[in-house]
Amino acid sequence: KQEVTQIPAALSVPEGENLVLNCSFTDSAIYNLQWFRQDPGKGLTSLLLIQSSQREQTSGRLNASLDKSSGRSTLYIAASQPGDSATYLCAVRPEEYGNKLVFGAGTILRVKS
Amino acid sequence: NAGVTQTPKFRVLKTGQSMTLLCAQDMNHEYMYWYRQDPGMGLRLIHYSVGEGTTAKGEVPDGYNVSRLKKQNFLLGLESAAPSQTSVYFCASSYSTLFPVDYEQYFGPGTRLTVT
Numbered sequence: 001k002q003e004v005t006q007i008p009a010a011l012s013v014p015e016g017e018n019l020v021l022n023c024s025f026t027d028s029a030i031y032n033l034q035w036f037r038q039d040p041g042k043g044l045t046s047l048l049l050i051q052s053s054q055r056e057q058t059s060g061r062l063n064a065s066l067d068k069s070s071g072r073s074t075l076y077i078a079a080s081q082p083g084d085s086a087t088y089l090c091a092v093r094p095e096e097y098g099n100k101l102v103f104g105a106g107t108i109l110r111v112k113s
Numbered sequence: 114n115a116g117v118t119q120t121p122k123f124r125v126l127k128t129g130q131s132m133t134l135l136c137a138q139d140m141n142h143e144y145m146y147w148y149r150q151d152p153g154m155g156l157r158l159i160h161y162s163v164g165e166g167t168t169a170k171g172e173v174p175d176g177y178n179v180s181r182l183k184k185q186n187f188l189l190g191l192e193s194a195a196p197s198q199t200s201v202y203f204c205a206s207s208y209s210t211l212f213p214v215d216y217e218q219y220f221g222p223g224t225r226l227t228v229t
Contacts, residue, residue: 004155034217043117043203043220044156089155100171101218103155 002027002094006104013080014112021075021107023090028068031093035064035075038087038106047088048075080111115139117221119204125227126194134189134224136204144207145187146171146218147179149200156203162187163209194228201225 003026013019032051036044048057048064050073056065061078077084087108091101117138126132136145143164148156158171162181176198178190191198202224208216
C-alpha cells in the first residue's frame with residue numbers, strides 16, 4: 001500500500017530564508033506527484049505537478065524535484081515571504097490505483113516577518 | 114468561472130441524521146472526487162466518478178453514497194451520520210487522467226461537518 005510521509009510536520013523560518021520541504025513515498029510506481037498549498041479554512045491550490053518521467057518543475061520562486069527510484073520529492077521555496085505561510089501537501093498518483101491521489105499529512109509553514 | 118463550489122460550508126448533525134453535500138464545477142471536467150481530511154492524516158479519497166452516470170469507491174467509502182446525474186454535479190450522501198464522520202470534506206475535479214497525459218485536480222473550499 002502506498003504511503004506518503006512529509007517531514008517536517010511544522011516549520012518556522014524568518015522572512016527571506018530559502019527552505020526545503022520533504023516528501024517521501026513507499027512505492028515508486030507512480031504516474032506523477034503534485035504539491036499543493038492549503039490556507040487555513042480553504043481548499044487546496046495546486047502548485048506544481050511533476051510527471052513520472054520528469055525530474056523537476058519550476059514556478060516562480062518554487063522548484064520541485066522528483067527522484068522516483070528513491071521515493072523522494074522536495075519543494076524548494078526561495079526568498080520566503082510571510083504570504084508563503086500555509087500548509088503544503090504532497091500527493092502521488094499510484095499506478096496501482098489509477099485515478100486516486102494519495103496524500104501526505106502536510107507541512108505547516110510559518111514565515112515570520 | 115467559479116471553478117469548484119461546495120454547499121454547505123458548515124453543518125452540524127446529530128448521530129443518525131442524514132444529509133447531502135453538493136459539489137458543482139463549471140470547467141467541463143469529466144472526473145470528480147470526494148475526499149475527507151482529518152487532522153494528521155492528510156486527505157483520503159471517499160468516492161470518485163469518471164463521467165456522468167458513473168461512480169466508484171475510493172479508499173474510505175463505507176457510510177457514504179454518491180451520485181453523478183449531471184456532468185457538472187457530484188453529490189455525497191450520508192445516510193446515517195456517525196461521530197466518526199466528523200471531518201472536512203473536499204470535492205475536486207479534473208480532466209480525464211489517461212496516462213501519460215495527466216491533469217491537475219482542482220479543489221473546492223471544503224465543507225466542515227460535525228456529528229454530535
